[in-house]
Amino acid sequence: MDQTDEQVRLLADDGTPLEHDTYRADLGDDDLRDLYRQLVVVRRIDVEGNNLQRQGQLGIWAPCLGQEAAQVGSARALRPDDFVFPSYREHGVLYVRGGMDVLSVLALFRGASLSGWDPKERNLGLYSIPIGTHALHAVGYAIGAKWDGAELCAVAYFGDGATSEGDTSEAFNFAAVNSAPVVFFCQNNQWAISVPLSKQAAGPLYKRAFGFGFPGVQVDGNDVLAVYAVTKAAADRAREGGGPTLIEAITYRLGAHTTTDDPTRYRTVDELDMWKAREPIGRYRAFLEKAGLWSEELERDVQAEADRVAAEVRAAVEDMPDPPLSDLVDHVYADPPATLRAQWRRLEEFEAQFASES
Amino acid sequence: MAQITMAKALNTALRDAMEADDRVVLLGEDVGTLGGVFRITDGLLKDFGEQRVMDTPLAESGIMGISIGLAMRGYRPVCEMQFDGFSYPALDQVISHLAKYRNRSRGAQAMPVVCRIPYGGGIGAVEHHSESPETLYCHTAGLKVVTPSSPADAYSLLRQSIEADDPVIFLEPKRRYWAKQETDLPVTTEPIGTAKVRKEGSDLTLVAYGPMVKVALDAADAAEEEGIGSLEVIDLRSLVPLDEETLVASASRTGRMVVVHEAPEFLGMGAEVAARVTEAAFFHLEAPVLRCTGLDVPYPPARLEETYLPGVDRVLWTVQRSLDF
Numbered sequence: 001m002d003q004t005d006e007q008v009r010l011l012a013d014d015g016t017p018l019e020h021d022t023y024r025a026d027l028g029d030d031d032l033r034d035l036y037r038q039l040v041v042v043r044r045i046d047v048e049g050n051n052l053q054r055q056g057q058l059g060i061w062a063p064c065l066g067q068e069a070a071q072v073g074s075a076r077a078l079r080p081d082d083f084v085f086p087s088y089r090e091h092g093v094l095y096v097r098g099g100m101d102v103l104s105v106l107a108l109f110r111g112a113s114l115s116g117w118d119p120k121e122r123n124l125g126l127y128s129i130p131i132g133t134h135a136l137h138a139v140g141y142a143i144g145a146k147w148d149g150a151e152l153c154a155v156a157y158f159g160d161g162a163t164s165e166g167d168t169s170e171a172f173n174f175a176a177v178n179s180a181p182v183v184f185f186c187q188n189n190q191w192a193i194s195v196p197l198s199k200q201a202a203g204p205l206y207k208r209a210f211g212f213g214f215p216g217v218q219v220d221g222n223d224v225l226a227v228y229a230v231t232k233a234a235a236d237r238a239r240e241g242g243g244p245t246l247i248e249a250i251t252y253r254l255g256a257h258t259t260t261d262d263p264t265r266y267r268t269v270d271e272l273d274m275w276k277a278r279e280p281i282g283r284y285r286a287f288l289e290k291a292g293l294w295s296e297e298l299e300r301d302v303q304a305e306a307d308r309v310a311a312e313v314r315a316a317v318e319d320m321p322d323p324p325l326s327d328l329v330d331h332v333y334a335d336p337p338a339t340l341r342a343q344w345r346r347l348e349e350f351e352a353q354f355a356s357e358s
Numbered sequence: 359m360a361q362i363t364m365a366k367a368l369n370t371a372l373r374d375a376m377e378a379d380d381r382v383v384l385l386g387e388d389v390g391t392l393g394g395v396f397r398i399t400d401g402l403l404k405d406f407g408e409q410r411v412m413d414t415p416l417a418e419s420g421i422m423g424i425s426i427g428l429a430m431r432g433y434r435p436v437c438e439m440q441f442d443g444f445s446y447p448a449l450d451q452v453i454s455h456l457a458k459y460r461n462r463s464r465g466a467q468a469m470p471v472v473c474r475i476p477y478g479g480g481i482g483a484v485e486h487h488s489e490s491p492e493t494l495y496c497h498t499a500g501l502k503v504v505t506p507s508s509p510a511d512a513y514s515l516l517r518q519s520i521e522a523d524d525p526v527i528f529l530e531p532k533r534r535y536w537a538k539q540e541t542d543l544p545v546t547t548e549p550i551g552t553a554k555v556r557k558e559g560s561d562l563t564l565v566a567y568g569p570m571v572k573v574a575l576d577a578a579d580a581a582e583e584e585g586i587g588s589l590e591v592i593d594l595r596s597l598v599p600l601d602e603e604t605l606v607a608s609a610s611r612t613g614r615m616v617v618v619h620e621a622p623e624f625l626g627m628g629a630e631v632a633a634r635v636t637e638a639a640f641f642h643l644e645a646p647v648l649r650c651t652g653l654d655v656p657y658p659p660a661r662l663e664e665t666y667l668p669g670v671d672r673v674l675w676t677v678q679r680s681l682d683f
Contacts, residue, residue: 083430114458118466119430126462130454136420137455140427140435147409148431167450170420177415331465332500334523337551337599339634340499 006204007250008219010226013278015286023233025225032293035224037302038072039281042092044306045102046255048313049091049109053259057317059111062089066222066254069280070187072096073227074155074249077235081152083145085125085138089187090157098122106317113323132158132165135184139171142180142238153181153238155231161192163205172212172246181238183231184209184246187221189253190275194266206248214244221249222280225287254279325351359542365535367509368398368474370543371516372436376406379434382520385412386421386438386474395440396476396535418444422451425471426459434470436520442477443486443657449494456525457500468523472516476532477505478569478620480667485657490621495527496597496630503597504550505529507571509539511554511595514547522550531569553601555608559590562614562677565605565631567594570618570668577673586674587681597627605631606638613644614680618668623651645683650676 009018010025027035046064053061064071071092078084078097086093094102101122107113108127115126128134138156145152162168163186175182186205190197209216219230227249234245252275256263263272288294329336329344362370376382384399390413393400403411414421418439425435439445452473459469479488495503502524506512512530519526548554556571557578566574571593578589590608594601609615615635617628628649635647650668658666 113464114462116462116464118463120466125430126459126467128455130450133423133451133454136423136451137427137430140424140429141431142427143424144428144431144433154427166447167419167423170415170417171423173415173417174420174424327464331461331463333502334460334465334468337502339600339602342602 006218008217008226008230009223010229011223011283011287013283015283015290017287017291023226023229025229027225027228029293032288032291033298035072035076035228036284036288036298037305038076038096039068039224039284040302041306041309042068042072042095043281044310045095045313046091048310049106050255050259052106052314052317053109058106058109060258060260061109062258063255064089064091066275066279067187067189067251068092069224069284070221070227070249070251073224074185074231074247077228077231078155079152079235080123081150082235083123083125083138083141083152083154085134085141085154085156086127087131087134087158087162088127088129089159090127093157094124097124103313103316106313107320110317110320112320132162132168134158135162135168135171136174138182139175139178139180142175142182143178146178146181151239153183153235155183155185155235157185157187159192160186160188160190160197160200160205161195162186163208164200169208172208172244175244176212176214179241179243181241182244183234183238184244185231186246186248187251188248189251191253191257191263191267193257193261204248206246209244209246214246216246216248218248218250221251222278222283224280224284252278359540361538362509362541362543363536363538364506364509364512364530365396365398367513367541367543368516368530369400369402371513372399372402373405374544375436375517375520376402376410381432381434382436383410383412383428383433384436384438385414385424387414387416387440389413389438394438396532398474398530399438418447419451422448422456422473425473426451426455426469429469429471430467434520436472436474439473439475441487442475442489442491445475445491448473452495452501452527453498457498460524461500469525470523471525472519472528473526474528474530476535477529478531478533479657479663480533480569482660482663485659488657488663490619490652492529492597492621493626496627500525501598502526502550503529504595505531505568505597506595507531507534507566507568507593509537510541510545511547513543513545515550515595517544518550526550529568533569534572537572548595550596551599551601553595553604554593555590555604556593557589557591559588559612561587561589561612562616562680563590563592563608563612564673564677565592565594565615565617567597567619567627569620573668573670573673574618577670577677580670581674581677586677589677594627600630600634602634602638605635609635609639609647610642613642615647616650616673616676616680617647618650618673620652620667622654623649624654626651645680648676648680
């Protein structure tokens with residue numbers, strides 16, 4: 001759970017760059033600064049999500065606070081052709097891949113849609129609510145891509161809790177047997193709602209991969225450069241025909257599981273403080289400062305961008321219309337059964353009674 | 359015209375679909391080298407290769423999850439659950455994703471997956487190889503549920519299922535795999551969602567599907583011979599969509615209906631048919647719609663299945679109950 005010798009790190013807790021035998025983040029100065037912008041904006045979107053829920057604009061919000069480096073660093077290592085299969089907390093991944101497409105996620109948590117985006121548009125699967133199930137979709141997609149001779153990888157995002165689900169193990173196995181171009185990206189944020197990692201698994205998660213016959217690597221998930229480097233290596237390996245990799249990014253869910261959750265019931269202030277001190281954005285800013293890449297001007301620009309995005313998110317959510325009633329039935333089938341059409345006509349008849357009253 | 363078994367018709371349908379569209383791929387346990395435990399995929403690995411016919415690890419949820427991912431990549435997977443009783447590990451994938459993905463993406467992502475499941479009893483097998491789980495699938499919005507009763511229909515319905523953009527649970531009545539019918543292949547029968555009157559009659563309508571169509575037809579023949587009455591037999595062919603129109607038209611004509619299925623009675627297809635026909639044909643009915651089904655118990659040991667399963671005698675006994683009403 002804490003840092004181990006096995007863990008890949010490219011930044012010390014105080015932001016000092018660390019050398020690693022295998023991994024390095026090959027990013028230029030502009031990219032390094034842009035990474036900072038993305039981290040800050042993602043955190044601001046997340047804060048806005050929390051606020052909007054508290055104000056009744058969203059039904060629920062699943063905060064990614066503290067996991068920004070794991071999400072932004074990994075997503076940034078991918079290409080547009082790679083296909084991402086997210087769980088339900090990957091707002092940072094969505095932001096990196098689709099900019100303001102993150103609004104679709106806010107619509108989901110508002111209860112205005114069930115996800116609603118076209119997965120093909122940004123090679124981004126729908127948020128998967130049932131835990132671990134979508135790891136199999138990533139493997140299926142990857143097997144198909146391999147058959148097509150496409151040079152891409154599929155990436156499945158899931159948490160520590162998902163490693164206990166059978167589907168995750170089945171996904172590992174199918175990927176290994178087929179040498180599928182997949183990256184399994186596990187954000188080990190230490191908690192599955194109220195259940196700590198110690199009750200979820202008795203051994204290091206990344207080592208699961210070894211039993212299935214493919215490599216696993218543990219990375220400091222709060223070190224955005226290490227996450228980037230490790231993900232890029234795994235994605236390159238997959239695209240080049242090397243098969244799957246499991247990445248275990250050690251991070252921490254600084255927020256609640258969702259806005260309906262009360263983490264004070266199951267974890268200590270000391271633990272929280274320990275991880276707050278290791279949160280990823282401060283560390284990365286310290287690195288930029290040491291590298292001479294941070295400036296007052298950069299900070300102003302980044303904060304202004306975060307403010308702008310937050311305002312846009314807020315305005316978009318506040319103006320978000322309810323879905324049309326026809327959304328109840330319009331997209332269930334390509335070719336809907338006559339019984340469903342008849343049921344809908346009856347409901348329309350019922351609703352029509354109230355049309356004049358509204 | 360040739361004498362063709364349902365197994366051969368299904369095999370030919372898969373072959374023809376794979377030849378017609380190279381996005382059609384097969385996956386499942388033992389579907390490759392062995393040709394499936396019922397030989398439905400026999401010879402296909404040899405002719406289409408490992409990228410089209412995939413022997414998978416023994417993991418049904420995995421098979422369904424992989425199929426979903428393949429569909430997202432643009433393939434049209436036809437996966438096989440080896441037995442009815444082995445299909446349950448895949449239910450989470452079916453209910454949570456296969457059935458919902460189109461709706462969750464507001465129509466953007468189709469799920470053209472066919473899940474073939476040999477189902478039903480009457481073959482002297484163990485309980486987990488004899489079950490009729492159709493209600494689980496019929497109750498899951500987003501799926502179509504299809505079950506043929508004859509070789510010609512098996513061929514045509516499977517071809518239609520593979521071409522459909524909606525996910526289809528394709529239930530194969532395993533006890534009818536080896537029964538023959540004179541037919542030429544390829545053959546095109548009625549579209550999915552259409553029931554078929556297999557035998558016309560005037561006194562009572564028997565409704566059946568899959569393995570029970572033969573039993574219903576035999577019962578109708580016996581009823582005629584024994585002077586019990588003239589029975590009409592409807593083969594549902596597809597459970598979702600359900601052809602309410604054909605059911606209601608027939609019940610309105612005969613005034614009596616008995617639904618026959620192997621699955622337990624409680625919340626089975628019979629309940630749905632009875633409710634719909636009662637609502638739409640209420641004033642034409644001479645008797646309540648009755649059901650002749652499996653018991654509301656787990657599938658019994660094989661030595662008791664003859665009693666558990668509806669047979670000609672129990673169907674006729676139920677028919678008599680309706681006529682006496």
